[in-house]
Amino acid sequence: MLKITNLQARVAGGKQILNGVNLEVRPGEVHAIMGPNGSGKSTLAHVLAGREGYEIIGGTVEFRGQDLLALAPEERARAGVFLAFQYPVEIPGVSNMFFLRTALNEIRRHRGEEELDAMDFLALVKKKMKIVDIDEALLKRPVNAGFSGGEKKRNEIFQLAVLEPALAILDETDSGLDIDALKTVAWGVNAMRSPERAIVMVTHYQRLLEYIVPDRVHVLAGGRILRSGGKDLALHLEEQGYKWVKDETAGVR
Amino acid sequence: MIARTEALAGAAQGAEPGGKAFSAFLAARRGQDPDWLAEARADAFARFSERGYPSRRDEDWKYTSVEAIAATEFAAAPRPNPAALSPWLELRGAGAPLRVVLVNGRFERALSSLEALPAGLTVSSLKEALAADAEGARTLLLASRPAEDAFTALNTAFCEDAVLIRAAPGAAVGPPLEVLNLATTARAPFALRPRVALALGPGARLTLLDCHAGCRDDDVYFSNALLDADLGPGALLEHVRVEEEARSAFHVSACRVSAAAGAAYESTFITLGGRLARNSLHVVLAREEARCDLRGLYCVAGEQHADHHTFIDHAAPKTTSRERYKGVLDGQAQGVFCGRILVRPGAQKTSAEQSNDNLLLAREAAAHSTPQLEIYADDVQCRHGSTVGQLDEEMLYYIRSRGIDREAARGLLTYAFGNEVIGQIGFAPLRERLSRRLLEATGAARGQKE
Numbered sequence: 001m002l003k004i005t006n007l008q009a010r011v012a013g014g015k016q017i018l019n020g021v022n023l024e025v026r027p028g029e030v031h032a033i034m035g036p037n038g039s040g041k042s043t044l045a046h047v048l049a050g051r052e053g054y055e056i057i058g059g060t061v062e063f064r065g066q067d068l069l070a071l072a073p074e075e076r077a078r079a080g081v082f083l084a085f086q087y088p089v090e091i092p093g094v095s096n097m098f099f100l101r102t103a104l105n106e107i108r109r110h111r112g113e114e115e116l117d118a119m120d121f122l123a124l125v126k127k128k129m130k131i132v133d134i135d136e137a138l139l140k141r142p143v144n145a146g147f148s149g150g151e152k153k154r155n156e157i158f159q160l161a162v163l164e165p166a167l168a169i170l171d172e173t174d175s176g177l178d179i180d181a182l183k184t185v186a187w188g189v190n191a192m193r194s195p196e197r198a199i200v201m202v203t204h205y206q207r208l209l210e211y212i213v214p215d216r217v218h219v220l221a222g223g224r225i226l227r228s229g230g231k232d233l234a235l236h237l238e239e240q241g242y243k244w245v246k247d248e249t250a251g252v253r
Numbered sequence: 254m255i256a257r258t259e260a261l262a263g264a265a266q267g268a269e270p271g272g273k274a275f276s277a278f279l280a281a282r283r284g285q286d287p288d289w290l291a292e293a294r295a296d297a298f299a300r301f302s303e304r305g306y307p308s309r310r311d312e313d314w315k316y317t318s319v320e321a322i323a324a325t326e327f328a329a330a331p332r333p334n335p336a337a338l339s340p341w342l343e344l345r346g347a348g349a350p351l352r353v354v355l356v357n358g359r360f361e362r363a364l365s366s367l368e369a370l371p372a373g374l375t376v377s378s379l380k381e382a383l384a385a386d387a388e389g390a391r392t393l394l395l396a397s398r399p400a401e402d403a404f405t406a407l408n409t410a411f412c413e414d415a416v417l418i419r420a421a422p423g424a425a426v427g428p429p430l431e432v433l434n435l436a437t438t439a440r441a442p443f444a445l446r447p448r449v450a451l452a453l454g455p456g457a458r459l460t461l462l463d464c465h466a467g468c469r470d471d472d473v474y475f476s477n478a479l480l481d482a483d484l485g486p487g488a489l490l491e492h493v494r495v496e497e498e499a500r501s502a503f504h505v506s507a508c509r510v511s512a513a514a515g516a517a518y519e520s521t522f523i524t525l526g527g528r529l530a531r532n533s534l535h536v537v538l539a540r541e542e543a544r545c546d547l548r549g550l551y552c553v554a555g556e557q558h559a560d561h562h563t564f565i566d567h568a569a570p571k572t573t574s575r576e577r578y579k580g581v582l583d584g585q586a587q588g589v590f591c592g593r594i595l596v597r598p599g600a601q602k603t604s605a606e607q608s609n610d611n612l613l614l615a616r617e618a619a620a621h622s623t624p625q626l627e628i629y630a631d632d633v634q635c636r637h638g639s640t641v642g643q644l645d646e647e648m649l650y651y652i653r654s655r656g657i658d659r660e661a662a663r664g665l666l667t668y669a670f671g672n673e674v675i676g677q678i679g680f681a682p683l684r685e686r687l688s689r690r691l692l693e694a695t696g697a698a699r700g701q702k703e
Contacts, residue, residue, distance in 0.1 A: 049654050050653075050654070051650055051654075052646070052650065072653065072658070072659070073650060073653035073654045074653040074654075074655075074656050074657055074658045074659070074662075076654075077653070077654055077655055077656035078656050082654075082655075083654055085651065085654075088651070089647055089648050089650075089651035091648055091651070091652070091665075091666070091669055092669060092673055093668070093669030093670060093671070093672045093673040093676065094665060094666075094668065094669040094672070099652075099655070099665070100655075102657055102661070102665065102697075103652075103655035103656045103657055104656075106655075106656045106657050106658070106661070107656040110656070142669070159655065163655065163656070
C-alpha cells in the first residue's frame with residue numbers, strides 16, 4: 001500500500017532531516033515508528049501528509065500505485081491518507097460537525113460517491129461517536145478550540161473513524177494522555193483495524209504499543225530507519241532506552 | 254460617480270442641503286412639529302451649515318471621504334406602496350415576531366407587528382409620541398448628547414419620523430424587538446434619516462435587532478441613521494445592528510448610548526453592505542459599575558469602504574468595557590477601525606480591553622486600525638491589540654489534510670473568522686440567516702448539502 005524508498009528531505013532552505021528512509025506497509029498491517037526526539041519521526045509523518053515547507057531531495061513514496069509526493073495535501077487525503085496530528089489545530093468559529101461533514105463530502109465527491117445530507121451525516125456520526133467515546137457536545141463546539149489535550153486526541157481519532165482512510169498515520173497520538181484517555185484512544189484505533197487498512201504509529205514511548213499491538217516496529221534515528229523487528233523490539237527499547245541508538249548512529253557516522 | 258455628475262450639474266456649490274431646501278422642509282412639517290422641535294431642527298441645521306460635511310483633514314475622517322455624499326443631490330425619500338414591500342421584509346428582516354418597520358425612514362404601522370407588545374414596553378412613531386406625551390418625547394429625543402457632528406445634525410434637521418421605545422422600570426422584555434429600516438428603489442438618489450430613541454428604565458432588559466437594508470444593489474441612496482439610548486440603573490440593552498444596505502448606497506450612522514450605574518450595553522455590529530458605511534458608536538459609562546461589551550464584524554469586498562469609529566467614555570469608577578471588532582476585506586475594499594477609549598480622572602478601577610483583527614483576502618484590500626487610549630486615572634487596567642494579516646498557514650494545512658482544497662479551506666477559515674462574531678447573536682433566526690449569508694459569500698457552503 002505504502003512504499004517509501006530512500007526518502008530524503010530537508011526543511012526548505014535548511015537542515016536535512018530525512019536521510020534515506022525505506023519502509024513498506026501492506027494493507028492490514030500496523031507499524032510503529034519509534035525513535036528519540038529529533039530523529040525525524042514527525043517530519044516523516046508530515047512529509048507523507050504533504051505539509052509545505054519541506055524539500056524532497058531524493059527518493060520516492062508510492063501509495064496504492066500513485067506518486068504520493070506529487071499530490072497536494074487534499075489530494076492525498078482524498079486518495080486515502082489520514083494524519084492524526086500531534087498538535088491538532090484549533091479552528092475557532094467552525095463547528096466540528098460542520099468541518100467534518102465538509103471534509104467527508106469532499107472525499108466522497110472525489111470517490112464518485114453521493115454526498116451525505118445533514119440527516120445521514122448525523123446518523124453516521126452517532127455510530128462513530130461510540131468508537132472513541134466522544135461527547136456529543138464536543139462535536140457542536142468549534143474544531144479543537146478550548147479542547148483539553150485528551151479531547152483533541154480523541155477528536156483526531158473520531159475524524160479518522162468518520163473519514164475511514166486506507167492509511168492512517170498517527171503522530172504521537174499518545175503524548176499528553178493519561179492512562180484512561182490512552183486506553184480510550186487505543187480502543188478507537190483498534191476498532192479501525194481492518195484487512196484493508198494500514199496504520200502507521202509514530203511514537204516516542206512504548207506505552208501506546210501495549211494497547212495497540214503493532215505487526216512491525218521500526219527504530220528511526222538520524223533520519224533513517226536503523227532497525228526493524230517485531231513487537232518485541234519495542235520492549236527492547238523500553239529496557240535499553242535510546243542510548244544504544246545514539247551510539248550506533250554515532251558509529252555509522 | 255453617476256450620482257456625482259448629476260449633482261454637480263444641479264448645484265453650483267456642491268449639493269449640500271441648502272437653506273432653501275431646509276425652509277421647504279420646515280414648511281412641509283408645519284402642523285406636525287411642535288415649536289420646540291422646529292427650533293431644534295433650525296439649530297441643528299445652523300450647526301450643519303456652519304461647518305458643512307467633514308473633510309479628510311478632520312482627524313475623525315482621515316481615512317474616509319464623504320466627498321461623494323457631499324457632491325450628490327439627494328431628493329426626499331419616496332413613498333412606495335407599502336403592500337408591495339412584503340417580500341423584501343422577509344428577505345432583509347431579522348424574523349422577529351415583534352417588529353417595527355420603517356420604510357425610507359418612516360414608521361409604517363401597517364407593515365409592523367406590534368399587536369402583542371409585552372407588558373412594560375411601548376413603541377411609538379414620532380407623531381404618536383407627540384400626541385400622547387409631547388414633553389416625554391421631547392426629553393427622549395433631544396436630551397443633550399455628546400458627539401454631535403454634521404451627520405447627527407442633519408438627522409435632527411431633516412428626520413421625518415422616529416421610533417420612540419420605552420421599557421418601564423424592571424420590565425424584562427423576553428422576545429427581541431426588531432426595527433427594520435428598509436430603503437426602497439427610486440429613480441434618483443434620495444436620503445433617508447432613520448431615527449430611534451430608546452430609554453430603558455431601571456433594571457429593564459431589552460434586545461433590539463436593528464436592521465438596515467436596501468432592496469437592489471444598484472439603488473443609490475443615503476441613509477443618515479441615528480440611534481440614542483439611555484440605560485437606567487441596572488438596565489441591560491442587547492443591541493444587534495445589521496447593515497445590509499444596497500452596494501451602491503451610502504450609510505452614515507451614529508449610535509449614542511449612555512449607561513447609568515450598573516447598566517450594561519452589549520452590542521454586535523454586523524456591516525456587510527453599502528458602497529460607503531460609516532458607523533460611529535459612542536458609549537458613555539456614566540456611573541459606577543456600568544459596562545459595555547462591543548463586538549463587530551465588517552465584511553466587505555469590491556470597492557466597498559467600511560469605517561467603524563467607537564468611543565468609550567469611562568466617566569465613573571469601576572466601569573468595564575470589552576471591545577472586539579473584526580474585519581474581512583476582499584477585492585479593493587477598505588476597512589477602518591478607530592477605537593477611542595477615554596478614562597477620565599477619578600474613574601479608578603476601570604477595566605478596558607480592545608481588539609481589532611483584520612483579515613486581508615486580496616493584495617489590494619487594506620485595513621487601517623487605530624487604537625486611541627487616553628487614560629487620566631492611575632488604578633486602571635487597559636489592554637488593546639490590533640492585527641492585520643492573512644489566513645493562518647497551519648490552519649490551512651490542517652484543513653487540507655482532511656481532503657478540503659486550498660480555496661475551500663480559505664473560504665472555511667474566512668467563514669470561521671467572521672462567524673465567531675455572528676455566533677454571538679442570541680436570536681437564532683437572524684444568526685442563522687447571517688451565518689448562511691457569510692457561508693455563501695465565502696464559498697464555504699460547498700459540502701453542506703441541505
